[in-house]
Amino acid sequence: MDELKKLRAIFTHKQKADSLVLLIFIVIGTAFELLGVSMILPVINSILDKDTILDEDPYKSVAGILGIDNPNTFVFVLLMSLIVLYIVKNIYLIFMYNRQYKYIYSNMRFLSTKLMRFYLGQSYSYHKKKNSSELLRNVNQDVADFFGTIQALVFLVTEGLTVTALIIYLFIKDKTITIAVGFILAILVLLFLKVYKKHLGLMGQKNRFFEAQVNKWVQQAFNGIKEVKVMNKEDFFFRKYDEAFAGRVKSEYTYHTMVSIPKPVIEAGAMCSLLGAISIKLLLGVNTHYFIPTISIFAVASIRMLPSFNRITEYLGTISYQKAAITSIYNDFLEMKEAEKSQNGGLERSKKKLSLKEVLHLQNVSFHYDDSDRMILDDISFDIKKNTSVAFIGQSGAGKTTLADIILGVLEPSDGQILADDINIEDKLDEWHNAIGYIPQNIYLMDDTIARNVAFGLSDEEIDMERLERACQRAQLTDTLKELPDGLNTVVGEHGVRFSGGQRQRIGIARALYNEPEILILDEATSALDNETEAAVMEAIDALHGEMTLIVIAHRLSTIRNCDFVYKIGKGKAELQPKGAYQSKDIKK
Numbered sequence: 180m181d182e183l184k185k186l187r188a189i190f191t192h193k194q195k196a197d198s199l200v201l202l203i204f205i206v207i208g209t210a211f212e213l214l215g216v217s218m219i220l221p222v223i224n225s226i227l228d229k230d231t232i233l234d235e236d237p238y239k240s241v242a243g244i245l246g247i248d249n250p251n252t253f254v255f256v257l258l259m260s261l262i263v264l265y266i267v268k269n270i271y272l273i274f275m276y277n278r279q280y281k282y283i284y285s286n287m288r289f290l291s292t293k294l295m296r297f298y299l300g301q302s303y304s305y306h307k308k309k310n311s312s313e314l315l316r317n318v319n320q321d322v323a324d325f326f327g328t329i330q331a332l333v334f335l336v337t338e339g340l341t342v343t344a345l346i347i348y349l350f351i352k353d354k355t356i357t358i359a360v361g362f363i364l365a366i367l368v369l370l371f372l373k374v375y376k377k378h379l380g381l382m383g384q385k386n387r388f389f390e391a392q393v394n395k396w397v398q399q400a401f402n403g404i405k406e407v408k409v410m411n412k413e414d415f416f417f418r419k420y421d422e423a424f425a426g427r428v429k430s431e432y433t434y435h436t437m438v439s440i441p442k443p444v445i446e447a448g449a450m451c452s453l454l455g456a457i458s459i460k461l462l463l464g465v466n467t468h469y470f471i472p473t474i475s476i477f478a479v480a481s482i483r484m485l486p487s488f489n490r491i492t493e494y495l496g497t498i499s500y501q502k503a504a505i506t507s508i509y510n511d512f513l514e515m516k517e518a519e520k521s522q523n524g525g526l527e528r529s530k531k532k533l534s535l536k537e538v539l540h541l542q543n544v545s546f547h548y549d550d551s552d553r554m555i556l557d558d559i560s561f562d563i564k565k566n567t568s569v570a571f572i573g574q575s576g577a578g579k580t581t582l583a584d585i586i587l588g589v590l591e592p593s594d595g596q597i598l599a600d601d602i603n604i605e606d607k608l609d610e611w612h613n614a615i616g617y618i619p620q621n622i623y624l625m626d627d628t629i630a631r632n633v634a635f636g637l638s639d640e641e642i643d644m645e646r647l648e649r650a651c652q653r654a655q656l657t658d659t660l661k662e663l664p665d666g667l668n669t670v671v672g673e674h675g676v677r678f679s680g681g682q683r684q685r686i687g688i689a690r691a692l693y694n695e696p697e698i699l700i701l702d703e704a705t706s707a708l709d710n711e712t713e714a715a716v717m718e719a720i721d722a723l724h725g726e727m728t729l730i731v732i733a734h735r736l737s738t739i740r741n742c743d744f745v746y747k748i749g750k751g752k753a754e755l756q757p758k759g760a761y762q763s764k765d766i767k768k
């Protein structure tokens with residue numbers, strides 16, 4: 180089976196070893212199940228032939244070993260033994276089920292965190308190509324579905340071994356009935372597999388699609404809730420969500436209906452074939468006295484086996500239904516293997532800084548996206564001296580942000596290089612990032628305290644309070660903090676919804692300054708603010724001139740008036756502009 184090959188490829192050596200240990204537990208459980216059914220026959224025989232039972236082997240030998248010569252005592256001992264056996268068997272089965280679920284869910288955590296680690300370790304370019312709703316589905320639902328398949332396989336092996344052992348035992352006791360019942364059940368199971376496999380696989384693919392759509396419309400509705408409310412578009416987003424969820428519900432209930440159909444059919448087929456075989460044997464004149472124990476064994480075995488057959492068909496259906504999730508995880512696993520070979524994708528980061536001693540060199544930098552031949556940047560070269568301020572201006576889409584992203588190190592140039600003095604930043608990206616502060620136009624704020632947003636990605640124990648307060652002071656956030664009852668412990672709300680644009684921007688500036696960077700990059704950091712708020716924010720930024728290297732992307736003259744150098748980005752080139760060339764407030768041209 181193709182799915183099994185993929186599962187084997189995904190599992191680590193430890194997981195495979197754990198699987199083998201679990202299989203041993205399952206085999207022991209199967210032995211207990213078989214022993215529990217096989218003990219029924221001697222107990223029934225001892226009750227039916229109580230007066231003569233001690234004259235026959237193997238009962239005579241067992242009684243001799245136990246020192247029992249009273250038939251009633253012997254029957255009592257057998258019954259007590261059966262009670263003890265069933266108690267021990269079921270205690271062991273509880274232990275075995277615990278091992279099975281621990282195996283499944285601990286491995287689910289392992290794979291989910293491994294997948295999350297892989298996604299976080301991927302490049303910015305990778306995430307620009309991916310839809311976050313799909314990644315969310317992969318980490319959550321696909322992993323759950325994947326281990327739903329693992330769970331189905333584990334229980335399939337458990338039930339399969341138990342059923343096989345019981346069938347062999349029943350075959351030894353009565354070949355005719357076993358063959359009759361087994362033949363009917365085999366035909367029914369194979370028929371369901373043939374009919375269902377393809378349909379369940381398609382249902383699984385549809386379900387994955389609709390899961391991603393549900394995530395997508397939830398994210399889009401709530402991320403843009405202000406625009407949704409202002410433009411009265413609640414109904415549109417609700418309808419889109421409802422359509423996606425309706426598709427998911429349809430695939431889910433179709434799947435559950437399909438896997439539930441075999442249960443009554445198999446049960447009816449098994450009982451009809453069993454009762455039919457018994458009726459035929461009775462009509463043929465079988466000795467009823469000796470046939471009663473056989474019927475009893477088949478009755479007990481049927482009670483145990485029928486649910487197993489039903490579960491086997493359900494597990495096989497689950498494996499077919501989750502095929503798409505297995506394929507998705509497998510494809511990501513192949514990417515992980517490639518990332519491991521190239522030593523990319525890890526989360527361990529150096530804490531050293533790549534200090535800029537004298538100058539940042541942009542040497543013959545060119546860039547185009549993988550899916551396009553259009554050069555956004557074409558052979559750009561210039562230098563940025565330490566502690567100077569440089570502005571990038573130009574029309575929207577000219578490549579200003581792309582150039583800033585290359586300097587940031589989140590995009591790799593198609594050609595050329597960026598050197599911090601004589602060191603290529605691509606060779607020391609972690610150290611380079613530690614030397615940079617970044618202030619985007621739209622500040623990302625976690626739904627957490629101001630302190631945790633400024634000291635981004637640090638636990639409370641790791642936060643340096645002196646550095647935190649200094650960053651807030653330099654970002655001119657101190658007055659705002661004084662007005663808040665909880666100060667730095669004030670929760671900002673999702674995306675900073677409880678704060679104004681200027682306050683959010685100051686929190687962003689404080690975050691950029693917390694690590695005491697040597698280079699500060701501002702990507703249209705004030706373009707969404709009104710003039711008064713912009714002036715206040717720029718006052719905080721202007722105070723940094725001469726203290727660190729500033730790279731500013733701007734549309735307004737007010738934000739670059741104090742910059743030492745201005746480069747106009749357009750048609751793939753960067754042209755140094757004469758000082759005082761721009762006098763208007765709008766410099767998009």
